[in-house]
Amino acid sequence: xxxWRRSLMPVEAGxxxxxxxxxxxxxxxxxxxxxxxxGDTRRALSLGGGHIYLPRSFFEHADPHRPLRLAHPVVAxxxxxxxxxxxxxxxxxxxxxEAFGLHLRAACLRRDPYHYQACADPQQMLQCFLxxxxxxxxxxxxxxxxxxxxxxxxxxMCLIAGHVHQAQAGRTMPGQSRPGQSSKD
Numbered sequence: 403x404x405x406w407r408r409s410l411m412p413v414e415a416g417x418x419x420x421x422x423x424x425x426x427x428x429x430x431x432x433x434x435x436x437x438x439x440x441g442d443t444r445r446a447l448s449l450g451g452g453h454i455y456l457p458r459s460f461f462e463h464a465d466p467h468r469p470l471r472l473a474h475p476v477v478a479x480x481x482x483x484x485x486x487x488x489x490x491x492x493x494x495x496x497x498x499x500e501a502f503g504l505h506l507r508a509a510c511l512r513r514d515p516y517h518y519q520a521c522a523d524p525q526q527m528l529q530c531f532l533x534x535x536x537x538x539x540x541x542x543x544x545x546x547x548x549x550x551x552x553x554x555x556x557x558x559m560c561l562i563a564g565h566v567h568q569a570q571a572g573r574t575m576p577g578q579s580r581p582g583q584s585s586k587d
Contacts (some may be wrong), residue, residue, distance in 0.1 A: 403581040404571035411469050423567040446480050479548035483540040501534045516541040528561040
């Protein structure tokens with residue numbers, strides 16, 4: 403089967419709802435998991451419309467007909483990272499183009515597009531998240547979810563979790579404008 407994909411299983415949909423509340427509800431019915439077959443098949447990828455491409459190893463017994471291994475911190479964190487890209491799209495961000503530019507600059511300048519400066523203060527960490535690129539936000543969210551799955555939640559992430567959980571689709575992020583409006587930057 404060349405282009406294998408499936409809907410989310412109930413355990414996966416429950417994971418999404420725990421992390422995002424109702425923020426991804428409009429995507430959940432059509433959200434699809436795909437086995438990554440092109441490019442670097444060890445990496446995950448998120449495309450618009452709820453399409454998430456994951457390595458075969460992320461599924462129980464490497465079988466995509468089985469659930470994701472969400473008890474594994476890395477699997478849960480990477481899946482959450484890709485889900486956050488879906489959330490960012492609903493907030494009006496052009497995730498694919500922004501990420502393409504970040505990765506192109508990273509390749510040319512040898513910079514890590516995922517790097518961010520963590521801090522212990524929840525308010526400062528929220529501001530860091532709000533000011534971050536799409537990949538930095540994804541990494542912040544991935545680190546948050548990995549810590550949760552490990553049973554060691556990071557106190558500095560509590561405001562970020564609340565922000566993501568409560569966000570509504572179509573809300574613009576700081577530094578962005580909606581179609582027909584100009585940005586304040």
